[in-house]
Amino acid sequence: MSDQAFDADAVLKLIKKSKASGNELPFAFGLAAKPENCGLMIDLRKPGKVLRGELKKMPGIRKTCFGTLRVEENEVFLQPEKPLKGIVKQLKKKFKAEGMVKFKPVLVGPDGSIIDEDSLPDDDAEDLETAAPAQADxxxxxxxxxxxxxxxxxxxxxxxxxxxxxxxxxxxxxxxxxxxxxxxxxxxxxxxxxxxxxxxxxRPEAAPADPEQAAKLSKLLAAQAARIKVLPPQQAAPLAEQARAVAASLKSGALPQAAEGLKALMKALDAPAEAEAEAPLPDVMEIWQAAKEDVDRGISELQAALRSQNHPVLAQIADAGLAGAADGNQTALMKALFEMRSATGDARKKAAQALLAQVAAYGKFLKSDPVIALVEDNPFGISAPVKLPLGTALRQIAEIAKAA
CATH class of the missing domain: 1.20.1270 (Substrate Binding Domain Of Dnak; Chain:A; Domain 2)
Structure with missing residues (x-):
């Protein structure tokens, strides 16, 4: 079989890269008659489905699957869209043969739980794309x-x-x-x-905003923005992000979300300068802010492309941005992040539970929302990854919340 099916140097390099960054990477695996002939392809940009198509062309490959993998410590967590029996056993032997014995392949399901591959059926089939076309009904x-x-x-x-x-x-x-x-x-x-x-x-048109309430909220937001300006840069940055989220809600006429965001922002600004001495936790807000900045770069380019079409529906979508597609998930998550960041004592556990709930809701939104899929696979050919950077940040935030 061609060495292209398992380029040991490339596989090892990308496994180490995933371990260092904590990011998920797309992969495809090819089951062979003998473990030494199995295939594994990993790539930074190519989707797993494309990699699987390349593996199918390799001689000796009997069945294939694709999905994403991540590396924690020396465990390689493989999450295929359809689990394939034999992937763990063959990769263990292949890793050993290629001098990668310290890495342990682990099969996980859609919810992240570990799967015992022996529990999978022996006749696990390829997905429908590889099956012979059935007679059309x-x-x-x-x-x-x-x-x-x-x-x-x-x-x-x-x-x-x-x-x-x-x-x-x-x-x-x-x-x-x-x-x-x-x-x-x-x-x-x-x-x-x-x-x-x-x-x-x-998408329903937003209900007309109450001008008086909108003016009141705008005035309150301006007052908080003035308070943020005098803070040290490191402290001001996440608060400014929250203020921008409130401003976006105001602009779109989502006054209830704007009011909730303002409440969380004012609470964060009024929090005592020195919290009770506790074991420090990583800053969940910084993790989310960094991931969102990565996403916003691609979104901004896509917004410009949408506006260039001179179509009212597309212009409305461009103005709403990712916050508009999130349907309130962004505001709720930001509120939970701020509460987690400022909570101390017994309140920290309560805030952590609330944050875990919002992380789960946002994760469900990322996986199921068709607009997110259309953003990533947009017809303009613009690279605008959303699921990978935000999904990775959500998992890191969840781990921190669980440890609180």
Missing amino acids: DGAADDLKQRIAAAAEAVRALGSTELAGKLAVEVKAAAKLLGQGGLDGCAARLDRLEAALAKLQS
């Missing part, structure tokens, strides 16, 4: 045809924009899958496209 095919037609109409309703053109390509791709008999693949593609279109087109 006429009724199911007709339903998919109707969904494709409806999606095409929804895309046309966006107008003559570049985004509409890109989404039209997605419609054509779904139609092609249907023509090839790939009903499940066609349905999955339509599910994602329909969810994104529904959120883009059917």
Whole structure:
């Protein structure tokens, strides 16, 4: 088998990089008849699905899977989308043969729990994309045809924009899958496209804001901004981030979220300068702020591309940014981060539990929101990673909260 299926130097380098950074990396694994012929590909940029496609071309590979991996200490946690029996046993022997014996492969499920691969069925199959196309069911095919037609109409309703053109390509791709008999693949593609279109087109208009309340909140925010300006830079930076989140809520007319954000901001500013002496914990706010800054760079570029289309719906999405897509998750998480940061004594445990709840809610939003998927796989070709940097930060924050 070609050494390309398991480039030991590249694999070791990227495992060490994941260990040092704490970041997840995409991977693909290829099961072989003998452990010495198994394959493992890891990459910083290529999705696991693409890597798996490359592995399939390698001689001797019988089954494949793909997903993400992370390294803690010397344990390599492999989280494939579909667990494949034999991945741990073959990698243990392959690592030993390649002089990487100190690294231990561990198989984990979608929720992060460790899986005993012996409990997996022996006939674990490839995913549907690798199976032979089944005979199309006429009724199911007709339903998919109707969904494709409806999606095409929804895309046309966006107008003559570049985004509409890109989404039209997605419609054509779904139609092609249907023509090839790939009903499940066609349905999955339509599910994602329909969810994104529904959120883009059917987002309800914000209720008219109360001008008097908005003015009052703006005045309070200005007062807090003045207090932040006189603080040391290290202390002021996270507070300024919270103030910007409140300002974004005000601008979008989300007055209840703005009021909650202001309450948390004022509480943080009024907290005693010296808290009770306790074992120091890493600053959860700094972790989140650093991750969000990474995300904001790609989002800003994508916002500019959306505004350039001169379409009112796209302009509204660009103005809302990631905070708009988060539907209140950002404000709730920021509030919990501030409370955790300033809490002491028994209040710290209570704040930690509240933070864990918000981390779980935000993590669920990242995994399921179709707009986030569309941001990362946007039709402009702009690199705007969201799930990986924010997901990594959420896991680090959760570990800190659990230790409180």
